[in-house]
Amino acid sequence: MPISDLVTSGENLFSAISGDQVSDKVKSNISDGTAIVALGLSILQRNTTFNVDGVVTGATQTLNGLTATITAVKTPVASSAVTHAIAGGA
Structure with missing residues (x-):
């Protein structure tokens, strides 16, 4: 079960939102907790019928997607690229 991937994704999301790394104590x-x-x-897996x-x-993919979205929002683009996109250019 890829729990470590889920945890890493959560840490990456925290870093994307806060701009800080997760401390060693945390x-x-x-x-x-993992x-x-x-x-x-x-x-749970032994006692349920779902995957x-x-x-x-x-959940891991969702966290990765949120991290990518937040990173994109925080990444400035050149104004000519924005103007070109608004004007409907390719």
């Missing part, structure tokens, strides 16, 4: 706490979440999800791996993968 990373340590996240690591502890172990608990992984255990809980493995128990838990698919849910985790989808």
Whole structure:
């Protein structure tokens, strides 16, 4: 189960929003929490009929998409590119 990918995506989203990196202390706490979440999800997977791996993968992709969107919003573009796009240029 790709829990570490989900955690990394969450850390990347935090960094994109805040502009800061996750501190070592927080990373340590996240690591502890990840172990608990992984255990809980493995128990859930045994007791449910839906695709838990698919849910985790989808959540990871969603976080990655949010990070890409926020990064794009924060990235300035040259004014000529903006004018060209508004004018309907290719």
